[in-house]
Each structure stands twice: as structure tokens, then as C-alpha cells.
Amino acid sequence: MDYNSLSNYINYNLPIIILILVILFIVITIFSITLLISNKRMKKRYNLLMKNADKSSLEEMIRSYQRKIDTSYVDTKLAIEELKLLSNQINHCIQKVGVVRYKAFEDIGSDLSYSVAMLDNKNDGVVITSIFGRNMSTSYAKPISKGTSKYALSDEETFAMNKALGLEKK
Template identity: 45%
Template sequence: MSTIQNALPYIVIVMAVIVIILLILVIALWKGLNKVEKRYKKLMRGVDNKNLEELIVSELGKIDNAKQIAEQALNTATQVKKEMLECVQKVAIMRYKAFDDVGSDLSYSIALLDGHNDGVVLTGLYGRYDSTCYAKPVDKGISRYELSEEEKCVLDEAIKKAI
């Protein structure tokens, strides 16, 4: 006990130094906490004094809205693509000289087909004294009418074209 009483002033001084160091640490931490709190309040205030949480929620709403619009656009594009198969997409034309007594390539054959190779072959024959036009329907790339060589050629050319 006597050693403890002899060392008591040193223990008190060491304890006082530790308390002073801890007090300095508490003050430094308190100042740091105040800086962090100010930055947090500034962050939460957001842009134009709006709350950051409200800003994030409104932006998430806009993102959801944009996502919905994009899905609608994709559905519309898919529908348009299906409908386009029914439109004329493949066209081929050939001009030729149908008769020997006509001087130029004034006759023609045109194939107009949709995405399913359905459509028509139009032929115009130009002669010196008369002209004649023919329309022959095409179903799945085949005509139920006899086709001339030129008509077969334009039909094959139109079928080969990619959609």
C-alpha cells in the first residue's frame, strides 16, 4: 500500500494527461462530426433546396415512365413489322422488245410481291398497232396462270429479294 501511496501523484498526473488527451480527441471528433453533419444536410437539401429523397423518387418515376413508353414502342414496332409483311416489299421490273416490228424496249413485266411472296405480275405488251396489259395473281410465289419467260424472270428476281 505504501508503494501505491508513493506512486499516487504519478498515477494522478498520468490519469490527468490521459483525460486531457481524451478531451482533445472528443473536441476533434465533435468538430469533425459537425462538418459531416453540415455536408449531410447540404446533400439532403439537394438541388434548389429540394429534398434529395424527393428528387430520387421523382427521377425513378420518370425512369419507370420511360421504360413503359419504350415497351409500348417495341410492341408497336413488332405490330408494324407484322403488318409490313402484307405490304408490297419486293419489286422487280424488266423492259424488253416483245415484237420484232417494234424498234425499242417498250414492253415490260413488273412483279409486285409482299413478304409472303403474294402479289401480282403486271405485263404490258407494246406492238406497232396495239398495246395490251395483263395482270396475273401470284400466291406464295406461284401463279396459276401460264407465265412468259420475262414474267418468270421478274417473278424469280422479286422472290430472291430480301425483306
């Protein structure tokens, strides 16, 4: 093909070539507008994400959040261990108390004698009794293990322990 034949071919098909170029131009223009809109949306998202960032990169911000997550994970594990320790300690603290005041002797005017049962979560503890008389006063303690004592308990001590255990109405 020589120059004249190419020129004749172009001149003969010029309307078709122009139509194809116009269609390509429209397609490229639509594609460019779509890219611009997409880029604008992406920039909005990025600006929203980086809103409170100190002009550092997104990668540095993600690293910072990862460090915070790692620190929070370690802190959470420590808190759980502390909670387990506290829970174990609480089981050994006095949690149940029953108090009974009574008149131990007929010649004393009011309820000066008392028995106090103090138990932990496993029903271990002590019953403390104090008996007041006109001329004397006596106090003693009896250990409690799993809700029972190896020493004989008086009716008042048993009542105080049952109150602590929730078996008697207060």
C-alpha cells in the same frame, strides 16, 4: 470515504487524472475533427446531388425520378407494341421488285413491253405485264402466292419474278 480522504486521493493521483483527461480530450478532439471532415464530404456529395434541383427535398427528387422512370417504362412498352405492329405491316408491303423490258413483236422498234413483279416479304404479290404492239396494247396481272402463280407465267414474267426474288442478276 469522507471529503478529506477523497481530496487526498485526488491530490495524490492528480498527474494520472490529468493525463487521463488530456488523453480523453485528444481522443474527443480527433473524433470531432473526423466527424467534421466526414460531414463536409457528405455535404459536398449532397450539394453535388442536388446541384440542379429546385431546392426540394432529396425524397421529392427521388419520387420525381421514379415517376419519370414509370412513364418511360409505359412509353417503352407502347413503342414496342407499335414496333411489332409496324413490323407485321412491313411484312405485307412490297419489298421485292423485278422489272423486265422487252420487245414483244418484231415490228416494234424498241423495248416498249414490260413485266413487273412486286412481292412482299412472304413472296406474295403480283406480276403486271403490259404488251405493246403497233395497233394494240394489252395489260394484265397475275397473282403470286409464296413465289408461284396458279396461272402460267411467260418467260419474261418468270424472269421479272426471279429478279424480284434475287435469283437473277439485275
